[in-house]
Amino acid sequence: MLRYILLRLLGLVPVLFGVSVLVFVAIWVIPGDIVDIMMGDEVAQSEKAMQRLRAQLNLDQPIWMRYLLWVGNALRGDLGVSMISGEPVLDQILERAPVNLQLVLIAMVFIIVIGIPLGTLAAYKQFTWVDNSIRVGAIFGYVIPNFWLATIAVLIVSLYFPRATVLDYVPFSKDPIANIKGLLIPGFVLALTTLSYIVRLTRSTVLDTLRLDYVRTARAKGLGERVVMSTHVLKNSLIPVVTVLGIQVGVLIGGLVLTEEVFMLPGIGRMILLSIEARDFMVLAGGVLFLGVVFVLVNLVIDILYAFLDPRITY
Numbered sequence: 001m002l003r004y005i006l007l008r009l010l011g012l013v014p015v016l017f018g019v020s021v022l023v024f025v026a027i028w029v030i031p032g033d034i035v036d037i038m039m040g041d042e043v044a045q046s047e048k049a050m051q052r053l054r055a056q057l058n059l060d061q062p063i064w065m066r067y068l069l070w071v072g073n074a075l076r077g078d079l080g081v082s083m084i085s086g087e088p089v090l091d092q093i094l095e096r097a098p099v100n101l102q103l104v105l106i107a108m109v110f111i112i113v114i115g116i117p118l119g120t121l122a123a124y125k126q127f128t129w130v131d132n133s134i135r136v137g138a139i140f141g142y143v144i145p146n147f148w149l150a151t152i153a154v155l156i157v158s159l160y161f162p163r164a165t166v167l168d169y170v171p172f173s174k175d176p177i178a179n180i181k182g183l184l185i186p187g188f189v190l191a192l193t194t195l196s197y198i199v200r201l202t203r204s205t206v207l208d209t210l211r212l213d214y215v216r217t218a219r220a221k222g223l224g225e226r227v228v229m230s231t232h233v234l235k236n237s238l239i240p241v242v243t244v245l246g247i248q249v250g251v252l253i254g255g256l257v258l259t260e261e262v263f264m265l266p267g268i269g270r271m272i273l274l275s276i277e278a279r280d281f282m283v284l285a286g287g288v289l290f291l292g293v294v295f296v297l298v299n300l301v302i303d304i305l306y307a308f309l310d311p312r313i314t315y
Helices: 002-028 034-042 047-056 063-075 089-124 129-143 146-160 176-210 213-220 225-262 268-278 281-309
Strands: none
Touching (some): 002 063, 063 281, 089 268, 129 176, 213 225, 268 281
């Protein structure tokens, strides 16, 4: 097990390198010049000032040199400063990260607490009205766009529940209860697509496990259905579900931008969207790199958990 974990940690090095290269290249080839935006109407009169600003931002260097400077600073915890506000990018990310952490955790709670039990129930009640209702609901949940559902949720809550704080974010340090209540609806909207997928996947894996010989043997030994389901079926059925949950974290991270924008949440997703509009490339690069690293680390944890669930796993 220790060897497996060490090899997985070593495998992160080329992955993180690839992530940094893709992030940097994808962002710095975006059309638009931050210097022109920052100088505004003074462009024609300030050619020397523009050259000084380009040199200050390392924009006069080849792209490979800019990458080396950027990634070298990032390894020291320096993601640069905002080209618009002048604030350190890392400080902005750390200030907004708790919102993202709360939102993803709430979404994961919805996925695990609702998705796995519903999928298990659908498999246990196969071909009954319970199974059919859950499957139809899962299909609808999977195909409904998150941004549309978020907009409808805001409209319904605003019209019929005016006292709800759906668009008024309250920091956890100020009022924990109001903070959690305000994130429940955005968290559910963010989770819905993955939740529906987990319902269908859990149903499929539980059905496959129920047909295995050791489950029939357990029932033949006189074990109760609750013991058979909890001890023999669920543990083995959850192995692929846990793996997919790690991959689906990427889906949740990708949905943060639109979800935070619709619900006016001050998270990293909204920061990235605003940085795109302002051509603030340093904030954009730092935010995307941070979310990419988080996604890679989450998948590392999932891989290790997978090995604990199934001791047969080797590198």
